[in-house]
Amino acid sequence: GIQVEQSPPDLILQEGANSTLRCNFSDSVNNLQWFHQNPWGQLINLFYIPSGTKQNGRLSATTVATERYSLLYISSSQTTDSGVYFCAVERPGGSYIPTFGRGTSLIVHP
Amino acid sequence: NAGVTQTPKFQVLKTGQSMTLQCAQDMNHNSMYWYRQDPGMGLRLIYYSASEGTTDKGEVPNGYNVSRLNKREFSLRLESAAPSQTSVYFCASSTGTSFSPLHFGNGTRLTVT
Numbered sequence: 001g002i003q004v005e006q007s008p009p010d011l012i013l014q015e016g017a018n019s020t021l022r023c024n025f026s027d028s029v030n031n032l033q034w035f036h037q038n039p040w041g042q043l044i045n046l047f048y049i050p051s052g053t054k055q056n057g058r059l060s061a062t063t064v065a066t067e068r069y070s071l072l073y074i075s076s077s078q079t080t081d082s083g084v085y086f087c088a089v090e091r092p093g094g095s096y097i098p099t100f101g102r103g104t105s106l107i108v109h110p
Numbered sequence: 111n112a113g114v115t116q117t118p119k120f121q122v123l124k125t126g127q128s129m130t131l132q133c134a135q136d137m138n139h140n141s142m143y144w145y146r147q148d149p150g151m152g153l154r155l156i157y158y159s160a161s162e163g164t165t166d167k168g169e170v171p172n173g174y175n176v177s178r179l180n181k182r183e184f185s186l187r188l189e190s191a192a193p194s195q196t197s198v199y200f201c202a203s204s205t206g207t208s209f210s211p212l213h214f215g216n217g218t219r220l221t222v223t
Contacts, residue, residue: 001169004152033211043200043214086152088212096141096160096206097168102152 002027002091004101012107013077021072021104023087031090032063033098034072038083046072046085077108112136116201116215123191123222131186131218133201139213141206142184144168144176146197147217153200159184160206191222 003026013019023032034046047054047061049070054061058077063070074081084105088098114135123129135142140161145153155168159178173195175187184203188195199218204210 031210035212035214041198041217041219043217045211045213048211088153096204096210097143097155097158098212099155100145100153102150 002029002089002099004087004089004099006085006087006101006104008104009102010105010107012109015077015079015108015110017077017108018073018075019077019106021074021085021106023070023072023089023101025068025070025087025089027068028092029065029068029089030092031096031098032065032070033088034061034070035086035088036081036083037086037103043086074106077106079108079110082106082108114201114203114213114215116199116218118218119216121218121220123188123220125192125222127191128187128189129191129220130188131199131201131220132183133185133215134183135201135203135213136182137203137213138181139203139205140181141204141210142178143202143204143212144174144184144186145200145202146170147200148197156186156199188220191220193222196220196222 005024051065084103088100143158144156157176162181201215
C-alpha cells in the first residue's frame, strides 16, 4: 500500500514562532487532507488539498503532487495550535479510503 | 448539526467480553469508516463501508466485525475483546466521492483488562 511519512515527529515552539510540517507519500494520490487533533482528541479537517496552495488564517498548505509531498505552514503560533497534525492521502482507483501518516506532535509554549 | 456521533465515549471491558461501538452520521454521507488510534501509529483503518449494504476490510480487521445498518449507521463489534484492542476508536464519514473531506466523530476510548 501507499506509504505516508510525516516529519518532524515532534515539535516544540514558543508562542509567536512559525513552523513547517511535511508530509511525503510514496505514490500518486487523488486527494490529500490535513487534520488537527486537539488535546481533547477531536479530529478537525484543516485542508482538503490534492494540489496547489490554500490558506486559512494563520495556516496554509501546499501540495506538490508531482514531487509527492505536502507542507503545512503555521505562522505566529498560538497555544491553541498544540496537538497532533495528520496528513491523509487517497490513492487513485475508485476506493476513497484515506491512509494516514503517523502525525506530528506540536506543543506551543506561552 | 450533530455531524458524526459515536457512543459510548469510554468503555472498560474484561478479556473475552463483547461489545458494540455505535456510529451515526446525519450528513447523508455514502461512505463510513472505522479507525483505531494507538500511540505513535497514526490512525489505521479497521473496516469501511463505501455505500449502504457494502463493507470491506481495512488494514487491521482481525478481531472485529461491522454492520452497515442503514445509510446513517455503521457499528463496530468486538466479539471477544483482547488487551491488544485497547485503543481509541474513531468513526468517520464522507460523501465517498473524490474531493470529499472526511468528518470524524469524537472517539471511543476502550480499555481491555
